[in-house]
Amino acid sequence: MRIAGAPITWGVCEVPGWGYQMSPQRVLTEMRQIGLTATEFGPGGWLPEEPAARAAAVAGFDLQPVGSFFLAVMHDPEQDPIPAVRRELAAFAAAGGEFLILAADSGRAGYDDRPTLTEEGWQTLFGNLDRIGQVCREQGVTACVHPHWGTMVQNVDEVRRVLDHSTVGLCLDTGHLAAGGADVEELTREYAERVSIVHAKDVHKRISDGLLRGEITWSEGVKGGMFAPIGQGDIDFRSIVTTLDSVGFDGYYVLEQDVMLDEEPPAGEGPVEAARASLAALRALA
Numbered sequence: 001m002r003i004a005g006a007p008i009t010w011g012v013c014e015v016p017g018w019g020y021q022m023s024p025q026r027v028l029t030e031m032r033q034i035g036l037t038a039t040e041f042g043p044g045g046w047l048p049e050e051p052a053a054r055a056a057a058v059a060g061f062d063l064q065p066v067g068s069f070f071l072a073v074m075h076d077p078e079q080d081p082i083p084a085v086r087r088e089l090a091a092f093a094a095a096g097g098e099f100l101i102l103a104a105d106s107g108r109a110g111y112d113d114r115p116t117l118t119e120e121g122w123q124t125l126f127g128n129l130d131r132i133g134q135v136c137r138e139q140g141v142t143a144c145v146h147p148h149w150g151t152m153v154q155n156v157d158e159v160r161r162v163l164d165h166s167t168v169g170l171c172l173d174t175g176h177l178a179a180g181g182a183d184v185e186e187l188t189r190e191y192a193e194r195v196s197i198v199h200a201k202d203v204h205k206r207i208s209d210g211l212l213r214g215e216i217t218w219s220e221g222v223k224g225g226m227f228a229p230i231g232q233g234d235i236d237f238r239s240i241v242t243t244l245d246s247v248g249f250d251g252y253y254v255l256e257q258d259v260m261l262d263e264e265p266p267a268g269e270g271p272v273e274a275a276r277a278s279l280a281a282l283r284a285l286a
Contacts, residue, residue, distance in 0.1 A: 001241075001286035003279060004066045004254045005031040006199070007042035010271040011261040014043030014071065016109060018219075019260035021046070022271075028061040030272040034279055038064040040254060041097070055095030066197075066252050067092065067099035067141070073107050074128035075121040075152050085132050089139050099197050099251070100136050100143045101171045102129065104152035111150025112217040122161070125152060129166040144169035144196035149179050149211065149218045156182035169196030174235050175227055175256070179208040179218075185239045192243050197251040200282060201258065202233030219260070227257045229274045231281035241285045253282055 010027045011019050024047055031039055039058065041047055048054045058065050070088055072081040088100065104125060106114035117125070129145060136143040145168050147159045159180065163170060172195045177184050188195070207226040210216040216224070230237055255278045259271055 001282065002038065002250070002252045003036065003282055004038035004040065004064075004252045005036045005275065006040045006069070006254050006256045007046060009255055009257045009259070009275050011259045012042050012046055013258070015111065015219075020263050022261070022264065024057060028058070028063060030275070031063060032061055034272060034276045036063070036255075036275075036279065038066050038252065040066045040101075041068040041091070041095075043069070049091075051091040051094030054091050058095055065092075065096040066254065067097035067101060069101045069103065069146065071103050071105040071151075072128075072132070073105045074102070074132075075104065075117055075125040076107065077120065077124050081128055082131060082135060085135055089136065089141060092139065092141055098142055099171075100132070100141050101146045101197065101199075102132060102143055102168070103146045103148040106151055111148070112219060114150055114152065114154070117152055121152075122165075126162070126165045129162070129168045133166075133168045142169060142196050144171045146171040146173055146176070146199070147180060148173065148176050155180045155212075156187065159187070163191055163194055170194045171197050171199055172240075173199035173201070173256070174237075174240065175199070175201035175203045175208070175258070178203045178205060178235065179211050179221070179226075181212050185236050185243070188240050188243050192247045192249070195244060195249060195251070198240070198244070198253045199256045200230055200237070200253045200278070201256045202228040202230045202235050202237070202278075204228055205234045222258050223260055227259070229257060229277035229281065230255075232277070237281070238285055255279060255282070
């Protein structure tokens with residue numbers, strides 16, 4: 001089992017105003033301290049944008065780059081996502097990285113609101129996913145779609161529609177899929193062969209179910225403790241690991257537990273404690 005970290009576990013997020021943002025120095029140091037050997041790049045601007053500088057920043061902590069979470073507007077016929085994708089792949093060429101993890105950006109700030117897609121928008125989205133997949137394959141990178149609350153691929157019926165009408169793989173984000181109404185274990189069995197990478201987060205469904213009912217926003221759910229260390233919420237990770245093992249899955253399980261921080265935690269405290277617990281729980285299932 002290959003296990004990596006994601007900066008969002010330490011509260012590092014691309015959304016403007018998303019709490020206190022911890023430095024790469026501290027986050028990457030703590031990843032190594034708990035025994036992680038790989039990381040995603042984090043949001044744009046957190047690590048250096050220039051490819052060689054980004055490569056040096058990650059290499060300094062002896063962490064293998066997994067790739068990056070990448071927001072792209074893919075439903076608008078007037079916007080071409082390919083130039084931005086090529087710029088991101090330039091960093092992969094310099095620093096390494098296997099996966100470009102695509103979220104279908106709504107074009108709005110944050111994840112608390114999104115427009116409704118027209119049929120033209122859906123067809124544009126399908127086409128752009130396939131185009132991006134081809135560009136990535138040419139560079140030896142795997143593109144996969146990341147269902148994500150507040151993006152154009154949020155609810156479980158939207159996830160199925162995208163997978164059934166495009167060729168890209170799936171980033172199996174257990175928390176976002178649960179929030180979107182999926183039975184995560186069932187969806188994993190249904191699309192196991194399409195899973196490229198796992199974003200492993202546990203979830204308290206008593207909180208996440210309020211999203212579909214419109215009772216809370218995404219940010220309110222995160223602030224309210226919607227996500228938990230693996231094994232402490234309602235996701236059956238043993239079932240997921242068993243299913244993926246059965247199809248020969250060899251991608252990463254990326255530790256993700258979205259949090260918002262009010263301030264810098266004391267040394268050795270804060271998000272690192274949850275990350276350590278999740279890592280131990282996943283290793284016990286390996």
